Amino acid sequence: MQDLKSFYEVIVIGAGPAGSAAATFLAQLGRDVLLIEREKFPRHHIGESLMPNTYWQLKRLNVIEKLKEIGFVRKHSVQFVNDKGKASKPFYFKERNSHESSATWQVERGEFDNMMLENALEYGAQVIQNTKVIDLIYNDDAVGGVIVKRDNNEQQIRAKIVVDASGTSAFIARKLKIYEPDPHLNKGVLYTYFRGAARECGVDEGTTIILHTKGKDGWFWYIPLKDNVVSVGVVSDIPKLFSDRTLDPCNIFMREVNQCSALKEKIDLATPIANVKVCKDFSYRAKHVAGNGYVLIGDAFSFIDPVYSSGVFLAIKSAELAADTINEALATNDTSATRLRSFEQELVTGMESIKKLVYTFYDKGFSFAKFLKVYPQYQNTLIDILIGDVFKEGVSEIFAAMESFQSQREMECAKM
Known part of the structure; x- marks a missing residue:
């Protein structure tokens, strides 16, 4: 069993894109970082589509060439199909930006997240998997470390700053009761994967397609992945989606497919290759991004909605902003809430633009x-x-x- 020190400058909870990115950024800056992951990578995760501007954080992490070598499907545009089946012209990102960053990736998250974790290791972060953070350590009114459990043994590990990148578990936000669901986005999700579904060729092969169901009561994502696989998920209001308690997730999913003729045509001859999975209660935000001795990033701070594929982008962007702030805080020996929240306004302002566009999307x-x-x-x-x-x-x-x-x-x- 890997030995852990009793103290680190920074402890990061969760090795998803936000956590691995934060650990890497901090290690690049010369900081002593421990990255704690409760599962064993690689593991499945939803959220495959990247926003183009993720490129700039990925470049700083030095993983662009690794992404190219893996061979994920390239994404050049996004397209919308209304509830009558009429498709919009694709929004080609290169029309706004001719740089190579205009083409992004549709990634299998197990492979992508594992690459990100290994990158953190390469830059000198210490990584421990199969380890669960079960509690926080406090120094007066500040967070001063974590208590972890692995192989049925508990251990206290102290740190100057704890970064919560625990995803939708939102460990610190829930523990400190600063977790606030978004009442306007009370959505649920059902998703699965198909092999052999219809897909375009050339520059349009990796287009993310958003398809409304009948009456705009919900919408499907359609994300082409490598190996002729497509990720398909439906999003709708929780009361509507799960109104019939006699139906299992597969039957609910197919009920919604029958309300979206454009999608039904695409998957008509395809083969399902996974069980239908369910997600609920995923739109929320913590009251603040940081407190004395702790910082929240990625989904541990906020998750908006999957419609514009902003999750991984905001995870890595928040990790970058947080890491730079933490580095400066450590340099001045000031880990107060005031100092650690100094990037909050910039982060929230950008997030609000995406959230407002999400609200508009749901206006029938x-x-x-x-x-x-x-x-x-x-x-x-x-x-x-x-x-x-x-x-x-x-x-x-x-x-x-x-x-x-x-x-x-x-x-x-x-x-x-």
Whole structure:
């Protein structure tokens, strides 16, 4: 059994994309880091589609060439299909950005996450798997370490800063009771995988397709992966999705497929290769991103919604912002909440742009096509959000235009 020291500068809980990235960034900066993972990698995880702007954090992590060598399907665009089966023109990322970063990847998370973990090891982070964090250690009003359990043995490990990257477990947020579900996004998910489903060729092979179900009561993602596999999932309101308690997940999934003729055509001759899996309660945010001696990143801080594939991007971006802040905090020996929250405004501002676009997507009366006919000047801004270029000024201007468009639409409806 691998020996652990009793003290590290930083302990990171969870070795998903956020945790492995944070550990790598900190190790690159010369920090003494312990990365703790409760499972044994590789392991299955949902969330395969990357946003293009993830490229810049992946480049800093020095994994771009590794991704190219693995041979994941390249993603050049995203396309939307309405509830009548009419497909939009694909939003090609290169139209906004000619750099190679405009083409991203559709990844199998088991393989991707394992690559990220091994990269942290290569940069000098200590990694321990099959180890569960069961409690926090406190120094007065600050978090000062963790208590772990492995092979039925408990051990206290102290640190100057604890980073929670535990994903939707949101270990610290739930423990400190700062976890807040989003009442506007009470969604559930059912997903599975097919081999031999319909897919395009060339530049469109890896297009993420978003397909509305009948009446816009829900939507499907359609993500082409390597080895002729496609990830397919349906998202809808929890009460609606699970209204019939006599149905098992597979029957619910197929019920929703029958409400989406465009998807049904794509998978009609395909072979299911996995059981239907269920996720619930996945839109939330902690009250704050950090406190005395601790920082929350990735899904441990917030998860918005899968519709624009922002999960991995925000995980790695938050890891980068947190790591730089932690490095400066350690350099000045200031691990207070005030110091560790210094990146919160930047992170939340970018996240809010994505969240507002998610809210708009779920507005059944809103049409992006009609909006862009009235406001064609916001076509590039919309693509900016779809690629993850949200950490800059001016992005939020599109939402004032959307509100104006909505108000005008409501006035016209009232006159009818």
